[in-house]
Amino acid sequence: MILQIICASFAWTLIGLGIWRIGQTLKEGLTHLQRIHQVPCHRCAYFTRDYRLKCTVNPVEAMTEEAINCEDFEVKSNLGRLAPVISVSSRYCQKNYCQPK
Numbered sequence: 001m002i003l004q005i006i007c008a009s010f011a012w013t014l015i016g017l018g019i020w021r022i023g024q025t026l027k028e029g030l031t032h033l034q035r036i037h038q039v040p041c042h043r044c045a046y047f048t049r050d051y052r053l054k055c056t057v058n059p060v061e062a063m064t065e066e067a068i069n070c071e072d073f074e075v076k077s078n079l080g081r082l083a084p085v086i087s088v089s090s091r092y093c094q095k096n097y098c099q100p101k
Contacts, residue, residue, distance in 0.1 A: 035065060036065070038068050039063060039067050039068055040068070040070065041054070041062050041063050041070075043075060043076055044070070044074060044076060045074040045075065045076045046058075046072065047062070047076070057072045
């Protein structure tokens with residue numbers, strides 16, 4: 001009888017600790033998501049939307065938590081949003097460097 005009480009209390013303690021840990025993990029995850037949503041890179045004039053070179057000024061810090069307080073941040077103008085994204089290779093080919101001679 002005493003052994004059953006000890007085993008039951010141990011089992012309920014483990015269940016309670018598991019539920020508490022799940023709650024802590026969810027809380028940490030929400031805090032991290034809120035922090036990530038503070039990254040201003042997608043609104044910056046130097047953001048290229050190209051996975052090879054995300055930012056022309058700070059390429060290493062772009063789209064990370066280090067970019068939250070970026071000193072080089074400039075708000076993108078309306079023309080920047082409307083202009084098409086042209087990669088470096090297509091700009092190079094537009095100048096007829098890719099044409100055979």
